[in-house]
Amino acid sequence: MNRIQTLYNSIIGKKVIAAVTGLILFGFLLGHVAGNLKVFTGSTEAGIPHIDEYGQFLKVAGEPLVPAGALLWGARLVLLFSILLHITVVVQLAMFSAKSRPVAYVKSKKKAASLPALWMMFSGSLIAGFIVFHILHFTTGTIQLGEFEHGYVYNNLRSSFSNPFVAGGYIFVMLVIGIHLNHGVWSMFQTLGIDNPDRNKFLRTASTAVTVAIILGFIAVPASFLFGAMPEAANYAHDLLTGH
Amino acid sequence: MRIKLHVWRQSSRSDKGHMETYELDNVVAEMSFLEMMDTLNEKLTVEGKEPVAFDHDCREGVCGMCSMVINGEAHGPKSKTTTCQLYMRHFDDGAEIFIEPWRASAFPVVRDLVVDRSAFDRIIQAGGYISNHSGPKPDPNSIPIEPNLAETALDAATCIGCGACVAACPNGSAMLFTSAKVSHLGMLPQGQPERFDRAKSMVSQMESEGFGSCRNYAECEAQCPKGISIAFIGRLNSDFLKASLVEPIDRRGDMKAQ
Numbered sequence: 013m014n015r016i017q018t019l020y021n022s023i024i025g026k027k028v029i030a031a032v033t034g035l036i037l038f039g040f041l042l043g044h045v046a047g048n049l050k051v052f053t054g055s056t057e058a059g060i061p062h063i064d065e066y067g068q069f070l071k072v073a074g075e076p077l078v079p080a081g082a083l084l085w086g087a088r089l090v091l092l093f094s095i096l097l098h099i100t101v102v103v104q105l106a107m108f109s110a111k112s113r114p115v116a117y118v119k120s121k122k123k124a125a126s127l128p129a130l131w132m133m134f135s136g137s138l139i140a141g142f143i144v145f146h147i148l149h150f151t152t153g154t155i156q157l158g159e160f161e162h163g164y165v166y167n168n169l170r171s172s173f174s175n176p177f178v179a180g181g182y183i184f185v186m187l188v189i190g191i192h193l194n195h196g197v198w199s200m201f202q203t204l205g206i207d208n209p210d211r212n213k214f215l216r217t218a219s220t221a222v223t224v225a226i227i228l229g230f231i232a233v234p235a236s237f238l239f240g241a242m243p244e245a246a247n248y249a250h251d252l253l254t255g256h
Numbered sequence: 257m258r259i260k261l262h263v264w265r266q267s268s269r270s271d272k273g274h275m276e277t278y279e280l281d282n283v284v285a286e287m288s289f290l291e292m293m294d295t296l297n298e299k300l301t302v303e304g305k306e307p308v309a310f311d312h313d314c315r316e317g318v319c320g321m322c323s324m325v326i327n328g329e330a331h332g333p334k335s336k337t338t339t340c341q342l343y344m345r346h347f348d349d350g351a352e353i354f355i356e357p358w359r360a361s362a363f364p365v366v367r368d369l370v371v372d373r374s375a376f377d378r379i380i381q382a383g384g385y386i387s388n389h390s391g392p393k394p395d396p397n398s399i400p401i402e403p404n405l406a407e408t409a410l411d412a413a414t415c416i417g418c419g420a421c422v423a424a425c426p427n428g429s430a431m432l433f434t435s436a437k438v439s440h441l442g443m444l445p446q447g448q449p450e451r452f453d454r455a456k457s458m459v460s461q462m463e464s465e466g467f468g469s470c471r472n473y474a475e476c477e478a479q480c481p482k483g484i485s486i487a488f489i490g491r492l493n494s495d496f497l498k499a500s501l502v503e504p505i506d507r508r509g510d511m512k513a514q
Contacts, residue, residue, distance in 0.1 A: 019500040023469040024459060024493055109468030112428030114361050118262070118275055119354040121328030123335075124478035125426060129471065199472040202486070205494025209487050 023108065026101040031203040033098040034196055040091055041189075045229040051169065052236070059246035061166035068163065099140060106133060128195040135192040142185045166245045173237030182234045190227035194220055257283040257344060260352045261296065263308055266365050273365065275354075285345040289332065290315060290322060292344055309368040315340040317481070320416030323423070324369055325356040330420035330479040338418065338481040358423040362430070362465040373419050375465040376433060380417075382461035383454035384437045386446050399445050412440035414482040424479035427468035432476035434462045435492035436484050442495060452499035459496055 019025030047070075050063040074083035122130070145155065150168060153160040157178045158171030173179040197219035201207040207215050236242050258281045266273030280299070283292055290312050297307035313321040322339035326332035332342045347353065355369065363371040413436075421432035438455050441447035447454070470489060477486045 015501050019497075022459060022496070022500070023463055024496045025500060027469065028493070028497060105469040105471075109427040109429070109471075112361055112466060112468035113359050115273075115359055117325060117328060117356055117359055118264075119328040119356070120325075122426075122473075122475060123329065123424075125473035125475045129473050130426070132471070195472075202472050202490050203493055205490045205492075205497065207487070207490050209485060212487075 023105060026105050027203045029101045030098055030105075031200040033094040033101075034200055036090065036094040037098065038193070038197060038200075040087075041193075041226055045226050048233050049229060051166065051233055051242070055246065059248045061245050063165045063169075064163060064245075067165045095140070095143070099136075102133075102136065126195065128191045129199070131191065132195060135188050138185065138188050139192060142188075163250055164245075169233065170237055170242060170245070173234045174240075176238060179234035179238035183231050186227050186230045189230075190223055193223040193226070197223060257281075257285060257347075257349045257351075259283055259292075259344075259347065259350070262352070262354045263296075263368070264356045264365075265308070265368055266357075267306075267367065269364055269366060275356075283344055285343070287344045288315070288340060289324075289326070289342040289344065290340050309366075309370050311370050312340060317341040318416060320418030320481075323358050323371060323373075323419055325354075325358065325423055327354050330358070330423040331418075331481050335478070336481060336483045338416075341481075358419050360419075360422045360428040360467065362428070362467050363419060363422065371419070373417075375467070376417050376419060376430070378465065379430070379434055379458055379461045380437060383450065383457040384441065385450075386441055387449055388446070401445060405443055409440045409443040412436040412443070412484065412488050415440070415480075415484055416482060418481060420479050420481055421476035421484075422467060424475045425468065425470075426473060426475060427471055429470045429476070430462050430465070430467035431470040431489045431492065432480060432484055432486065434458050435488040438492050438495065439488045442491075452495065452503040455492060455495040455499045459492070 020029065047063075047066055050066045051061075053062045055061045056065060070084055072080040074080075128135070148154040149157060149172070150165075153162065153168075158168070158173075158175060160168050160171070173182070198207070198216050201215050201219070258279070261278045261280065262275045263278060264273060265276045278296060278300075280292070280296055282295065287295070290310075293308065293310055300307045311321040311323055313319040315322075317338045317340060320338070322331070324331070324339045326339065326342070331337060331339045332346070334342055334346050357363075357365050357369045358371045358373075360371075362375040363373055366372050415433060415436035417433060417437075419430075419433070422428055422430050425432075438458055442451045442454060472486070472489075474486050477484065
């Protein structure tokens, strides 16, 4: 425990914590985008869209080994903890670094620093705000930007994303997440000391490729609903879903 | 050549400082940047003004004294070049040149372009050494070292400690300097006994000097006059992580069978 504390108190340790929590959040995004793609796989014979069934599955996942909802809430707590820790260490580092140059240069030039790297704080803040908004929109239904009914995931998506402003807004934020990941994923390898000149090109290309794939997957959902490529879901009673 | 200079003037540590503009019209393309500065100072002296204080020593690119941010870049526009090896032919006739000192809270300005880089010395003192016996001289090459490892350690050892990495880093971080110093000792057999303690104590000294944290911009590598790779920062991260979480492991003691 002492060692963890020493690590937490050092600037390299804080970077490592940002990298590891970033990795957890990146893992979540991979799972999230894979789940989202169920929007495109159609419906069951009873007319229930696969995505609705998947949403229901997430609520009861782990049963009967663990009580219904335990796995979901466990994952949510890990993610919440990761996000809070990620933000905390990054803000602490930024406050520490802000004191390192009291007098600014009259003329300063960047030779290597990329814009995504320089914009990490900005993109990160936007993403943090989006996460709150997104949960209030599609999870709790507190923010109504279309018809919303708990459990009817497909219809909720269809209703919200047929509005070009909502779909456009989501697509914009996905691009911001892409910019954040483009630097963040590679930066994780560097911070953990995994990158080396012999694998630098591979790691950077792989980071960008995975980021592009994830973001395209995310954008596909609002874009498809917006351009009317998605069929209307059949009406079905809620009790057809498992667990209801 | 005719040039227009904007130079940072600051009479003492406590002075607020300001940019001052000078025009020079007798500049020759073959002059080095520092010779141009000498010309400026001669002119100022003749005019009865205070010459510009700047650091310089060897003027052949190895001592790391000539610390100037020229047009927003540490050591000026030519990559992998110290200010003293920069020539006026690298600038256009009629060029406007901004000259500022290294900007970092850990490098306080002493006067004009001269900064106090003792913070680097204290980082070295914290762990930039190896323990060696003082007895008879060992035979040369008596410790076998893998050639690639020796070359990489030598790459790290080319760091002249000029501080351009700190000046270039948007965060004012000294990670490239510290990592180069930690690596060139930590990669060689002679540096193994203190390897992990060295990483910890040098990083801890670096933090207490008030240098910022690394954000993986690679700006330091791009502006380093010796082109030292940020690979060493990755290596320091890895060594520091091991030093904090794993090493040194106390494995002494009895064990029981079952």
